Each structure stands twice: as structure tokens, then as C-alpha cells.
Amino acid sequence: MMMKLLKKLFRKRRAVTSKKNQNNYSGEIKLPRDLAKKMQMLRPYIEKNSDIISRPFLITEAENLQAVAIYMEGIIDTAALNRDVLKPLMLNASREQLEKKGTNHLIDRIYQTSLTVGRVIKVDTFPALVQNIFDGLTILMFDGLAEVLAVDIRGGESRAIEEATAEKTLRGPREAFIESLIVNIALIRRKLRDPNLVVEKMVLGKRTRTEVAFLYIDDIADPQIVAEVKARVARIDIDGNVVPGYIEQLIEDNPYSVFPQIEETERPDKVMAHLLEGKIALLADGSPFAAILPSLFVQFLQASEDYFDRTYIGSFLRAIRYIAFFLAISLPALYVALLSFQQELIPFDLIVSLAENRKAVPFPVAVEALLLELIIQITIETGLRLPTPVGQTVGVVGGIILGQAAISANLASPAIVIIISVTTICTFAIPVQSMALATRILRLPLLVFAASFGVFGFSLGWLLILAHLASLESVGVPYFAPFAPTRFADLKDSFFRTFIYKMKNRPVSIPVQDRQRQASTGRKDKNNGR
């Protein structure tokens, strides 16, 4: 109920702000023919920004044609500017040659004969001109011609393609996305040469003007989902900070959930696999991550190795990860519930040794667990942000020495230290960071439930978690799909993974146009004989 009220308020607010911030460059001012006048218009921008360079030059021979090149330092490829733009124009072109076709077509002649660059745009309004300068294009203005040319020779420095850091893999490709959208798309194109792979671009962020790309396979992805995702992204009206993390939060179905509903990945091979399942990838310039839509719960417990390794190994690892997910949320809660409420359910010898260990500890189990949980959460958080050598030291000091000292000082029992450590290790077994964070948060309310109502509270807590998971949707697709609603066909790639040759069809949980993944002759079945 509260949620709904909040939602309503939020919606109204958003609507109002979108009205206020309308485009700054709304008027359609045509450019004058005179070069000096054009320069006059641009002066405020050029004077204020020392990185905008204007380079006047002449197109030679009998009668000079004055021209100016305007570009931003560092964003363009300087070698390309010299080689492909200035050199042909200044040395090879002549006005006479160009004018053979008449002045009207002069601009086209320049474009056709004297620029050795792939992408050139013709611009004739002032706002578009300014925008193109700030988008990083090189502008060529000529005296006597109203139209100007915007040449795309963007380049400059960017990070090299490196090994994935957040999603390491033992087997399988190592490369990860970088901050350049063009390179990232190329990484996927290189792996997926299907002519049906569609790359649609959109500009988001009124001030940052970030390029965003949707990738999907036209004859697999469900057109309704594609349209829905596009519509949701198009509805975003934000000034900047357009990275997948932001976009996700603006377009996801349930903003009030702790569970991640859109997966982010830095691995092109993972994106390719998802595209082949009929999903959509969303990339933004300046971010080395791709968002996968729609994302399902099972996806957050899958790792690439599951598919590269043999089926038994893959299934085993899967099962271990599901157990880890369960333990990461519920182990401390279960321990507290059993020890403080249902002691009779613990085997006798075990409870004796637990009691022995605890007899000098002055706090109740629940307090002990909460305290240690808090310390370990802070330790993780500290270790993440520190430089690697220092971070390791914090881990060792926080984990081993503090734990040992707490036991010797009788502030905690050895059992609880084991429980909390195991829980923490289980958290790290979850391959996607955003899901690991969700378990770290969920653990606390469940612990409080168990500390107040024992196993009953524990069971109530899990019922609520399951109900919540069953209610989530990602772009209209049920999030908890192969489990609730139960889809038996998809269970083969959930808590275990069947043989690759048995995955003949794409998952039924995600609507697609083309169900078949492998022809049935891909591998001979046992019955067919060899």
C-alpha cells in the first residue's frame, strides 16, 4: 500500500520535472553563408573552451575558398585529421575543379572528392552545429556556403582490452568490455556474425548525450519485449550519468526489491550467449558493462564454466552454488533459531559441545551473531575499496586475528565464528556480485526473525522471500521462472545442467520467435546407434 502511494508521488514528480527541463536548443536557426558570421556565432563557445581548436585554411588555386576546421583536442584522432581531412583539402583540391558542377553542389563535391573519411554529416542549423562540435566531430565550414560538414574522426586514447576482473573464468574467453561503445559492439559482432544481429543506437542524457546501444537478434528476440525495453529506455529523461547501473534502476519492474532484476556483465561471450537465448543487451558509451534484459533469477547463479566443463562437473558446481545461496541467507538464522528456541532438535552430543563452548560468553546467541555479522560486513566493505596489499591485510587482521582474539577473550564462541565465516564464504560463491549483495542484506532480517520466533520465524521469513521472488518480473517475464511458475523444460538448466546436446530448444521462460537451438541430428542419440 505504502509502496503504491510512494509510486504515485514519484510518478507525478517525474512528470513535472520532465516538463521543466526542455531542450535548450529548441529554435531552428539556419546558418548564414558568410564564414565570418558563422565564426561570430560560434565565438562564445570557442572563447570559453580552450580545448576547441579552430584552424583556418584556404582551398587553393586561382580563387581562394576560405575554410575553417573546428575540432576538440584529444577527442579526435590528430593523425587522421592531418592525413584525411586537411591534407586532401589544402593540397589536392582546387576550387575550379570543384566548381565545375556549380556552387550549389560545391559542398557535395568537397564531400565526394576531397575527404578521405568514412562518416561525414551535412549540417545546416546552428544548434546541430554546436551539438556536433561537442559530440566530438570535426566541423568544416566554408565561406559562401551555408552548409557545413561534420567529419567523424573521433579517436584518441582509450583503455586496451583486458582480462575480465569482476567475472573471472578459468576456461573460456578472457577478454572484457572497455569504456568505448564502438569497441564493445565490435567485440560482440566479432563473436556473433549473424546478419540478423541488430544494433540500434539512441542518445540518452540531455547534457552528457551518451550513446546507448540495444543489441538483439531480430529473428529470435520477441518483438514485444524489444518494443517494451525500447519504450522504457526512451521514457528516461535524465541529465546524465547514463551507465547501465542507472538505466537499470530507471527501467526495472520492481524498484522496491533487493533482488537484482537486470544482470550486468563485462564479458562479451556471456552477452553473446544471452543474445542467442533471445534476450536484449544494452550497452552505454563510457561503461564496460552490458545489461541483459530480461534477466531471470537462475541467471545470477550461472557461470560460464558450467557450460564449458563436463555436464557432471557443471551440474555439481551449480548445485553447490544453490546450496551456497541458501546457506548465505539462512545459516546464521538457522543457528540462532535452533540454539535459542529449538535446542531439542539438535543432536545431544552436539548441543553439549556447543554449550561447553558458549558457557563463558556473556551475550545471547542472537546478539553474538548480529555483532559478528556486522563486523564481517564492515570488513568486506573495507577490503573492497582499499588498494590490494592493504585490503589483504585488512582481510587477514579482520578475519583471522580478530576472530581468534574474540574467542580467546570469550566475546564469541568458536561455533558462531565458524558459522559466520562459512556464511561469508558462501556469499562469495555466488557468481554475480549484485546477487551476492542481495544475500548479504537478506541475511539480517531473517536473523532477526529467527532470533524473535525461532524456526517458526525462519520458516515465515523464507515464505516471504519465496513469495517475493514469485511476484517479481523482469520486463514482464516471470523472474523466478523455472521454479514459479514451474517450467519443467527449463529445469534442465537450473540447479543442474543437462548435456549440451539435450538443450535442443531455447528456454521456454523467455518468449522468443524461434524456439529451436539445435537440429535433432546434432548428435546421435544412444537409441539411434552408431
Place this chain on the structure above:
Amino acid sequence: MEDNPRFQITSKQSIFFIIGSTVATGILSLPRVASADAGQDGWISVILGVCAPLISLLLIERLGRLFPNLTMVEIAQLLFGKFLGSVITAGFIAYMIFFQSIVLRLIAEITAVFALPKTPTSVIALLSIISVIYIAQKGAKVVGRLNELLFYILLFDLLLLLPPLKVADYTNLLPVGGAGLTAIVKGALPTAFAYEGMEVLLIIYPMVTKKNEVLKAGVTALGIAMLIYLMATVIALLVFGAEILQHIIWPTVVLFKVVDVPVIERLEVFFLAFWMGLVSRPVMNMCFASSYSLTRLLKLDMEQYYSYMVILVGLSIYVVALIPDNIVQTFKFATYGGYAFFIAAIGYPLLFHLAAFLQKGKVKQYA
């Protein structure tokens, strides 16, 4: 048909919807109830008991075919006129609230006995009803999915009934049929109460997307429910025998205490971990069904007011649940609820059929 996707369920989910509404606290006391009259032949009574819900299923399904796209509220108002129809549906909603308050009270009582002896039952009931409200206000689609998921999880609970067979004595079932036909039939009546909850189909019928599969789904659901009941009863009879059973209030729970399993020793912990998932299903299904009908009855906007109705219904279930003074009185209420089940599950559809038969013209418009 219901157009809002939030209130649509698949025919497969309707199976689990019915099982979820039926199999809950009843299974814990059923072995005792079934063998009270029939003795060692209690399990035959359990099989016979399924007749009553089967008749109800057939009646409801027939009724649904007459008006495939109308909700119960609309059917009642069509057949009996605005006022009388509203009163009739209000009666059904009141029945569902009454029935669920008993279930809620039983949940609280059993939890108190087996897990939280010092916590007042009112607190346990409050916690349970709050989570039920949270789930029910998400709509039929989510409730349906959850029923489906919980069913599979709870199959695991049934496996826990097997280890006690270690101490089973098959002579406890002998002589078969020794109780006599009259005793067995007499024993079948209270076992029929265990299927209370399947009448929710009357409300969810218009939400099912494939109407032609409803009958199959219903029969499957009742069959599965019967097998689960049969299994619990037979195992309890084998382990305890009919006479001892009469002295155990919740025989199915006590079953878990009978045997020691290596390493973990007690099976109860698993049972308790799934506990809320097992018993809260009928309350959430019925809470959802009555809130839905109430919103329809009051002609309120579904999107806007449904969630408020769930809170209202949930709180009234809670308040009614506090009325009985103790467990004995709760059982007495439960018996009333059992008779009310016959009225709701068989009487209501019969009444509707009768009215429909008398006004054939009206029916034809909607066929």
C-alpha cells in the same frame, strides 16, 4: 473472463490452487479423525470421503460452463437479482472468512505447541496473517505461482513421513473391513471436511485461462490431495494403531518424533522449516478469493481498492480467529466449519443450478 493479467491463472496452477487450499492443517489431525469411527479401516473412510468434494467439483464445473466468463458475484446477481444475489455472495465471503479464521487459529495453536510454547497465540496469528496479507495482495498470478512452488517443495515433507515406517506394524490394519460398513461410512463424513477449501474453485473459475481443462485439473487436484491424506492416515495407523491414535491430538506431527535418524536425529526440524509454507496456503488462497469477491461485490476499482480489501479481510480473519477460548472450542468451531463446507461446496452450486434451471432464458444469453 478476467481481463486483468494480475488475476489470471493457468489451468495447471488451478490444480495447485485447489491442493493448496485443501491440504494444510487438516492433514495433521486427519488420522485421528478418520479412525475415530472406522478404527483400523480409517483409510477406507479417507477414500470414501473424497466423494463429497468430487460432487462439488462436478457441480461447480457445470455451473462454470453455463457462465464461463462471469464471476460468482455476477452469476449470483444475475440469477437472484441485485439484492438477494449480493446477500448470497456476502454469505459465501463470510463463510470463507470464518473458515480461514479457524485455520489461522489452528496454525497458531499448533505452532505454539510444537515451536513457541511461551509466545501468545495472538502474536503468532498476527505474524501469520501479516505475511498472508503481503502475499494475497499481490493477486492471483502470484498466489498461483506460489502454490505451485510450495507444492513441489512440500512433496519433500511427505518423504519425511517414510522413516517412521521403520516401526510400522502391519497388523494394526487388520482385519480389513472389520469395522463394518456403517462405521466406515460414518467415518467418511469427518474426512470429507478435510477437503474443505476446494470450493475456492467457485471463485477462481473465471480466472483460469483454459476453461476446458478445469475438470481435469480439479480431478487431478482432488486425487493428489486424497493420496496425500491416504498416505498420512495409513502411515499413522501402521505406526500407532487406531486406539492410540485417539489420544494424540496431532498424530502426523508426532510421527516425526517417533524415530531417530542418524546424524540429524530429529526430522521435525525439516518439517518446521517448511511449516509456514505448508499451512498458510489455504489462508492466503481464501484471503485472496474473498478479497477479490468483496471488491467485485462492492463494485470497486480492482487496481485501486483490491489491496485495501485484502487488509480488511485479513484483519477480520485475525479478529475472528481470536474468538475461541481454547483448542477444544476451536475444534468445535471447526466442526461447524465442516458442516458449512457442505453448504458452501454443494449447497451453493446446487442452488445456483436450480435458479439457472428455472430461468433458462437468462442462461442462454451468456452461453
